[in-house]
Amino acid sequence: MAASRYWRGVALVAALFLAILLFVPARFDLFEVLQMTQYVVLAIYALSLAYIWGFGGIISFGQAGFFGLGGYAFAVISINMGDTTVPFLLTIALCFTFAAVLGYFMFYGRLSDVYLGVVTLVVTLIMWKLINHTAGPEYAIGEARLGGFNGIPSIPIMRVPFTDREMDPGEMFQYFMGLLIFVYLLLHVLIRSKFGRIAISIRENEVRTGLLGYDIRRYKLLVFSIGGALGGASGAMWATYQTFIDPNAFSLEMSAKCLIWVMAGGVGTLIGPIVGVVALQYLSLKLGETAFINNLVILGIVLVLLVLLMPRGIVPTAHDWLRKGLALVLRQPSRERAQ
């Protein structure tokens, strides 16, 4: 019963996403389509953290490390190969492997949560520092010059898979939206699998899960690696969407934003972080259009209010309000009947 309700909810969200995929390119202008493509890419980035944090209990303060690595890896591979589909897949594999190696040292080294957060942050900052120092012509991989703080320009635009045709903005939006739907469904399948249940039990009570005989290091490693692969995929999408990538992809701001989107949307949900990305990015955009006040100040105030009024996040709180409201409405007629 509860399981079928769960999947009905997932199917409803997926159907909504599918409707957006089908209708947005035809009904919105180019600027809006591009803006929404950005939201979709960042939504996948937010999901990479939402999954490991909300369903594995792993807080990464350096998720931008995977985002940046994905962006740079895609740029280098696609420039050298002249294709985008295989580089995209290779980027995902590379980021998965990088996360697995990093995760191996963290989880098999029995690092506690706080140190884990610090290590992910430090690794990302090291990557940011390193990539900033690659300005000279000697820092090139094949035909791709890393470009230091100037970044890598002219990254190939995503092509229709296994063809040479570049996608137009509408197609790219649809392709990315399709990927978002795929990632959303895939994560739900993972969460509801035996593997997912054990990962959640680790989040709930790591000691007890270990005492039940589950190797918590192995589960955490796999969850973290999946998160790394998704972070890398979003970085690659970002790079091809902008046709440009620079060290800001590794920045503290990118890591912090991801944490904020997930926190604001609701940890422990998948739809929450997507809502968090769209709401906060849209707000940033609109505030950026006003010249009379610094938008970061307003954004900061909004975030403080969110934390104070909706500590569990937008989606869980809205869900509670809706349930209470419905219960109130449904109770009203029965009272009237009783009278």
Place this chain on the structure above:
Amino acid sequence: MSPASEPILATSHLTMRFGGVVAVDNVDFSVAQGELRCLIGPNGAGKSTFFKCLTGQLRPSSGSILFDGEQIGGRHTHEIVARGIGIKTQVPNLFEGLPAYENISLAAARTNRADAAARVADEVLELMQIPEIAGDTVGTLAHGQRQLVELAMVLAGRPRLVLLDEPAAGMAGEERARLASVVRNLAGETTLIVVEHDMDFIKDIASTVTVFHRGRIFIEGHVEEIMAHSEVQEIYLGKETNAAA
């Protein structure tokens, strides 16, 4: 030694140090297959630390732990549990947000497929006589019920050696009697080591008792003999004795 009395667990010179503090000091302990043994001792005697060494939560400073003839000292918890040791911890250690049934089926799922895990969970709920709380969220249960759910989780893993750390703590008369009956029924087919302070409960379930004091085994013997032992009584009352020194 006959095969029936062969120890399933044997520690030799087992020692656990925390800096200058020796919590478990050179302990030689063994328990036979199917035996029900109680461990008693005042707070800080090293009983829980001993259990943590047995289950890999702590890596012993020195000494060995043989389980079914295999060295398990220093191994990871999941490896030890997979070999057949289950533990109910002193403070109930549960998935608070999940129903009791989910807690138990998660424990059963390690070695079973989904349908078999559900069957094991049902069996264990029946065995523990708690099917009425199967759907209740564990965080909302009374302390005694939580103890029973945790024991059910341990049993769902089908362990050959069960370690129970103060299982009767916080339990009222009927619950306590139910627990004693479950524990008695388990003995024989499963080996049990029970840490407990409640002497009436111990008398209910066990015949052999090991007394821990200051990290060492102070004395071992029949429950009546131990309870009548003047030095054991003094240890529990906190008085110094020559024998303990």
